[in-house]
Amino acid sequence: MDGNLNALTTVFTEFYYWVTVVFMFLIHVGFCMYEVGASRARNHMHTLMKNIMIIPLVTVTFFFFGWWIYWAFPNFPFWGGLDTEAGAANLPWADTMATNLDDRITGVFWAAFLLFSWTAASIVSGSVIERIRSSALWVHAVMIGSVWWIIDAAWGWHYGGWMVRVLGYHDAYASGVIHAIAGGYALGVIMVLGPRLGKFAKDGTPRDIPPHNPWLLTIGIFLIYTGFWGFYAACNVPVISPEAIDGQITGVTWTATNIYLAPTTLSAITFNFLMSLSGGLMAAYVVSKGDAFWTFSGGLAGIITASAGNDLYHPIQAMIIAAIGVVIVYKLHHWVERRFKLDDAVGAVAVHGYAGFVGLVISGFVLWGVPSSPYEGYATINPVGQITGAVIMFFVLGFLPGWVLAKIQSAVGVLRIPEEVELQGLDYAEHHAYEDAKAAIIAADKEELATRGVAAK
Amino acid sequence: MSTNGYTSWAVDLAEVGPVYPFQGYEVLMVIIGVAFWIGWHRIQFVREGEHLEKARHTGDEEKVKIQLERY
Numbered sequence: 001m002d003g004n005l006n007a008l009t010t011v012f013t014e015f016y017y018w019v020t021v022v023f024m025f026l027i028h029v030g031f032c033m034y035e036v037g038a039s040r041a042r043n044h045m046h047t048l049m050k051n052i053m054i055i056p057l058v059t060v061t062f063f064f065f066g067w068w069i070y071w072a073f074p075n076f077p078f079w080g081g082l083d084t085e086a087g088a089a090n091l092p093w094a095d096t097m098a099t100n101l102d103d104r105i106t107g108v109f110w111a112a113f114l115l116f117s118w119t120a121a122s123i124v125s126g127s128v129i130e131r132i133r134s135s136a137l138w139v140h141a142v143m144i145g146s147v148w149w150i151i152d153a154a155w156g157w158h159y160g161g162w163m164v165r166v167l168g169y170h171d172a173y174a175s176g177v178i179h180a181i182a183g184g185y186a187l188g189v190i191m192v193l194g195p196r197l198g199k200f201a202k203d204g205t206p207r208d209i210p211p212h213n214p215w216l217l218t219i220g221i222f223l224i225y226t227g228f229w230g231f232y233a234a235c236n237v238p239v240i241s242p243e244a245i246d247g248q249i250t251g252v253t254w255t256a257t258n259i260y261l262a263p264t265t266l267s268a269i270t271f272n273f274l275m276s277l278s279g280g281l282m283a284a285y286v287v288s289k290g291d292a293f294w295t296f297s298g299g300l301a302g303i304i305t306a307s308a309g310n311d312l313y314h315p316i317q318a319m320i321i322a323a324i325g326v327v328i329v330y331k332l333h334h335w336v337e338r339r340f341k342l343d344d345a346v347g348a349v350a351v352h353g354y355a356g357f358v359g360l361v362i363s364g365f366v367l368w369g370v371p372s373s374p375y376e377g378y379a380t381i382n383p384v385g386q387i388t389g390a391v392i393m394f395f396v397l398g399f400l401p402g403w404v405l406a407k408i409q410s411a412v413g414v415l416r417i418p419e420e421v422e423l424q425g426l427d428y429a430e431h432h433a434y435e436d437a438k439a440a441i442i443a444a445d446k447e448e449l450a451t452r453g454v455a456a457k
Numbered sequence: 458m459s460t461n462g463y464t465s466w467a468v469d470l471a472e473v474g475p476v477y478p479f480q481g482y483e484v485l486m487v488i489i490g491v492a493f494w495i496g497w498h499r500i501q502f503v504r505e506g507e508h509l510e511k512a513r514h515t516g517d518e519e520k521v522k523i524q525l526e527r528y
Binding site for chain 2: 040041042057060061063064092093094095098099100101102103133134135138139212414417418420421423424425428429431432435
């Protein structure tokens, strides 16, 4: 690190991303609590384990190849070859991917992206609870977390990505690159996986499967909100000089930027995060007629809808866009459920997938003509680019890969658990052992008490 | 002798890069890491298949009913 200002900027930036990573961990805690709260008692431990093991599996694969994809794929395959030069420093055997006093930032930057990977995989995990094999879900987790989402990030969430350059794609806080793709992926999987036993009556009417523990669900979603703060901060570059950006910005004013190195402020995203949360909660309360869980989820869906443009929107725009998105998401979820008999157990396809898709489309109109990048020659933000981007995220990189892999798993019989096991519960063996152990120790204690009682007399 | 090439920190940090042990064996470490990851999937896949097959035949109807009632 040469020069004190450079050193301070580097230290501040690495600490900034490090803090966002810690915050984002709460998203995963929240997802785990939400899933366990939504599942029935006979599946709790399996549901929890299914989500927890996403952490190590996505982490190691993101180290082995996910991070390299981000740097090598921005223009691959149709707009140029692999960027092997940028990718080289991010290969798992590069000395920058380790303890290195000459590189103090790669690890925390890698981790900030990695936490997004966990989120993408965890979104899919929620929609398939109580009937998927863990082994099947964990392959999906690796694919969405360390392959598909990071390809979309290279294309549309990188300052040099072809979607940004050619389409003017703009997705500052990941409406599409995390939420639409993960929701689309989940939709592909549940189409093949099928609904839980009893979800639909014989005449096709959907049954509500209420959460086992509504309070766990509530705390879960509030932790997701909390982690989302870290997620938003992690999407920004906290401070950078125009000289370092080396684009068209003139003057010497340092700024925070979005991932595309276009200017924004932490103040802007704080306004917009809270206003879109509020718009989502209010709309969801009205449209669901006060249903607690749809209202809570609506807050999340509101943020997700506004996220594509929350670096630039006015707070009232963020609120209204969030509210519009939530109404569409709510209606679409119930229409799809009835029409296609799909069991999206926690509403993940709707809250993440549909909200992300709708958010991208709306931002194309509201931000029409705004520069997508500080660099010369990039397309400006426009509706065609955003709609094309939404289709790429939700269908091409999300739905299609999820559906194809699930089809293969289903064909060889390794996707879904046997019907008998689904009915008795995935934790049956553990419950059985627990009840037997409990009965045995109670009997032993009673026997001991009786013996002592006899002795005392 | 030192596994990371340094036996003292009496150095100019501007001249210091990697400090992890066994530098030069990074590719071998990646191969071991990938084998560990793939091996884990294999072990888990086989065990889960056996567990589910066994579980299909172990459900006691009365106990299952109790579980269903517990929700």
